[in-house]
Amino acid sequence: MSKLNPYEEGVEAKGAAVLSFINGVPAPFRDKARTVLASHGIEDIEPDSWYSQQSYLNAFEHVVEEMGDATLQEIAKSTPENAEWPPDVETPAEALDSIDDAYHMNHRGGDIGYYEVEEHDDRTVIMECKTPYPCDYDKALVKRTAELFSDEVIQLTEVGDQCRADGGEQCRYEVTW
Template identity: 30%
Template sequence: MQFVPFEEGIEVKGQAVKAVVDGFSNFAVLGSAYLLDEGIGTPNAKGQAHLDLEGWYSQRSWLLCFQQIGKQLGDGLLTQIGMAIPRSVQLPEGIRDIYSALKAVDVAYHLNHRKNGRPMFDLETGRMVEGIGHYGYEPVPGQRKIISLCETPYPCAFDHGVLTAMAQRYESSARVVHDETKPCRKWRGDRCTYVITW
């Protein structure tokens, strides 16, 4: 299901939160207003949200921001915000192709969230903390195809954008399709399935 945190007290890094403003592109002021409406950031002299990129913000508030954007402006904008994520967030090292890029999405996801004051992925130990779900990674042997089973509290359209941006960064012809034969979080399912081909 979308927009509902799996656990209370989870926080999101400011770099990721900034993707809302980036996703609005030329209408960043509007994106900023959605953040401020949910208590994210502080208004600057122009009334726009000032975000501490190294700071941490409530995941619950960020999800409420997504919910309002989706309700008022639609899935297209949520997809655009998702596509801004890979440009904004900390990514693990060693990404060299579409396979390593899509495998790294789950690590990056956990790196940019924290629980009890600690990032949910430790780069030194490789330890991942549960509490926010996962971006799956299943390459199909002998085919240029990867299946990603996403079980996160984020909107389906947002995750579609994240996967598209990561895939197209390394394979410009990559296409991400939501598998309509499977459950969808938009319709109260607990996960969505995306098929990435190139």
């Protein structure tokens, strides 16, 4: 994994989002997750407090190095599972369209990037993700969000001509159900 950096210095992540990092790992490894966060200066996490996004991103790198991509994906899946959704969100397309709002509610202090639904029809969404988080995190987050609002199998395919993992600025995914 390449070095993860915020788009601007001073960006912060809300404690509620940071707690999903802990809740996303299997119970026997939660103390390890807390230790990883603490090793990057994130301790005594409160849901309404704010923490350095750079420290948070460093913890993501640490998890991938020590616990692997599967753990990263579990953390990503727990994020929408633990999120509070607006009552009017009922479909996968509506849920995917609301990811950016939630992302901006949980980050502050400068350019944080975005999650954007570029186009959609009744069963397909093209989603562009430009965030400093790992691509595998975004893929799992997007797919799990759609799954929470559908009884059908969700397919996610990378469709862009660039990928952040390969030095691109954003990733594009086609999500179908």
